Amino acid sequence: MSTPALLGGKPVREKPFPAYPQYGEEERSAVLRVIESNVLCSEVGKEVAAFEHAFAEYLGVKHAVAVVNGTTALHVALAACLVGVADEVIVPPYTFIATASAVVNQSAVPIFADIEPKSLGLDPLEVEKKITDRTKAMIPVHMNGYPCDMDSLLAVAEKHGITVIEDCSHAHGAWHRGRRCGAMGRIGTFSFQHKKNMSLGEGGIAVTDDDELAERMRGFRSFGGTEMVYNYRMSEFHAAIGVERLKKLDTMNDVRRANAAFLDKSFDGYPFAQALSLRPECVGVYYNYVLRYDEEAARLPRSEFIRAVEAEGVPLPLVYSPVHLKQVFVRQNAYGHGHPFSHPAYGGKVSYADESHPVSEATCGRVNLEMKVHPPSGEAEMADIVRAFEKIADNIDAVRNHLGRS
Secondary structure, eight states: OOOOGGGTOOOSOOSOOOOSOOOOHHHHHHHHHHHHHTOOOTTTOSHHHHHHHHHHHHHTOSEEEEESBHHHHHHHHHHHTTOOTTOEEEEOSSSOTHHHHHHHHTTOEEEEOOBOTTTSSBOHHHHHHHOOTTEEEEOOBOGGGOOOOHHHHHHHHHHHTOEEEEEOTTOTTOEETTEETTSSSSEEEEEOBTTSSSOOBSBEEEEESOHHHHHHHHHHHBTOSSSSOOBOBOOHHHHHHHHHHHHHHHHHHHHHHHHHHHHHHHHTTOSSEEEOOOOTTEEOOOSSEEEEEOHHHHTSOHHHHHHHHHTTTOOOOOOOOOGGGSHHHHHTOSSSTTTTTTOTTOOOOOOGGGOOOHHHHHIIIIIEEEEOOOTTOOHHHHHHHHHHHHHHHHTHHHHHHHHHHO
16 A cells, blocks of 8 residues: 655656647637738637637627627626616525626626535526616526536526526536536536637637627627627637637547546545436536535545645646625625616615535535546546545545644
């Protein structure tokens, strides 16, 4: 039995995992093409329009509106759906802050509903509890590339006449029962930030089948119409790269799925953690591969277990904390004078710090273990992950004793 690195043994892995993303000659040629065109602005260029067409075709929708990042994609979607002052939008606490902050950007109030443990997406039963006469929309998030329970959420939305905007920032290329994630709600939004499954460095896009919503989003993005508008235009550089990255997306997702399948098989029967399973008839894309850690079975806090695994050279970053406890929501003063939470037109009252969302809080605080399985990592890297976990399991008593003393 080998000694854990935390106790002075040799780590399973002493070199970093392969860097992600990695760009190729196709992306370099695309950027050079834009430079040589002397047209870098999408108002007069052709790259953004070409990317929008390709992305809409990939998802099987009529319209795609490219913007500067995923947060602004959410913002243009909310604006197009006429969300505004005195409106409420239901969001999950387990997500990146942008899902909720975009609601505040549009002067509306985010209302948090807990997640369900199967997919870690919005729980339809909790959503229904939160609906009031002020509810205008909900934003389900396909966290970690695991599609959430869209059939139930869409049924709740139809019953109550509210809009569904999908946040697909982790779900490029994922499927839910024969439909692409992003193509089920009235609008779907995506981020192309550096770490995403489809990485352009930065960028975002909103997609829809609705002609009127698409027109509103384009106007909001680029000083169109007479209402409040912005310059959220994507650059020609990012769009040109996007066309090339889109061609590679399915192949890269195949690698993620193969890596996830290797881990699923390897962790079957592991004593302290179980793989998060996909919902029936769903195809995930594993922005993060998720294990659900059992502190009671391990008799070791998650933070200390992570410390032991990371000493073996396997990173397990803790990124997410419950969004409703972020200071912008606890203080309720995003723009001064309490706006939008205490706007005279808003008849509701929220006290985020007093809320309880037990599934989200457990997920963020003691249960989830999230790891990257992106290409070019493959079976060799996945095997190192498994060896690190097995090494800690084989030496768990010694690890407990060591951490207990320290």
